[in-house]
Amino acid sequence: xxxxxxxxxxxxxxxxxxxxxxxxxxxxxxxxxxxxxxxxxxxxxxxxxxxxxxxxxxxxxxxxxxxxxxxxxxxxxxxxxxxxxxxxxxxxxxxxxxxxxxxxxxxx
Amino acid sequence: xxxxxxxxxxxxxxxxxxxxxxxxxxxxxxxxxxxxxxxxxxxxxxxxxxxxxxxxxxxxxxxxxxxxxxxxxxxxxxxxxxxxxxxxxxxxxxxxxxxxxxxxxxxxxxxxxxxxxx
Numbered sequence: 001x002x003x004x005x006x007x008x009x010x011x012x013x014x015x016x017x018x019x020x021x022x023x024x025x026x027x028x029x030x031x032x033x034x035x036x037x038x039x040x041x042x043x044x045x046x047x048x049x050x051x052x053x054x055x056x057x058x059x060x061x062x063x064x065x066x067x068x069x070x071x072x073x074x075x076x077x078x079x080x081x082x083x084x085x086x087x088x089x090x091x092x093x094x095x096x097x098x099x100x101x102x103x104x105x106x107x108x
Numbered sequence: 109x110x111x112x113x114x115x116x117x118x119x120x121x122x123x124x125x126x127x128x129x130x131x132x133x134x135x136x137x138x139x140x141x142x143x144x145x146x147x148x149x150x151x152x153x154x155x156x157x158x159x160x161x162x163x164x165x166x167x168x169x170x171x172x173x174x175x176x177x178x179x180x181x182x183x184x185x186x187x188x189x190x191x192x193x194x195x196x197x198x199x200x201x202x203x204x205x206x207x208x209x210x211x212x213x214x215x216x217x218x219x220x221x222x223x224x225x226x
């Protein structure tokens with residue numbers, strides 16, 4: 001059974017900092033990996049999808065990387081803003097197994 | 109873009125009531141939909157995989173007689189929480205993938221249903 005771990009569980013940074021969120025998974029035989037953000041009490045917003053054949057995807061200030069062989073993905077957020085404050089979740093595979101998330105706070 | 113509609117967004121009802129939650133893919137067909145549950149300050153836990161025209165596949169520890177799933181068409185899956193009790197209070201979210209665009213497509217999520225059992 002796929003196990004997904006996200007580190008750190010919580011992160012607080014001042015506005016403007018670049019930061020990295022980590023996601024690791026135990027079964028490297030995956031089709032894809034998807035990063036989401038979730039605001040308190042809300043549903044999920046898809047951020048980036050990385051196919052198993054890809055190494056990274058970029059969207060604006062976000063860059064996600066994937067290293068299947070080591071079972072790792074990172075989400076890089078450049079020039080963080082208070083509006084980036086949310087919980088970030090990674091989900092792995094066709095049946096979308098989720099990590100516990102990283103709760104990010106960006107202080108103005 | 110692809111949209112998944114989930115209804116209702118919030119339910120408050122008495123213990124013992126059965127509650128039905130609908131998940132619709134609005135502009136694509138979904139052979140498979142997924143149902144998740146999220147308790148406060150926890151991540152999403154996959155409950156079951158809903159397969160169009162066949163029985164759902166439940167995760168270990170999820171009671172299939174408690175959480176009835178019906179996927180009668182390519183655009184609709186329903187989750188019925190039967191005889192709900194306070195411990196069933198949670199945030200339920202569904203997701204679907206556009207079957208017509210191959211397996212490597214993003215999952216699209218509904219906005220979730222917050223279920224509160226008194």
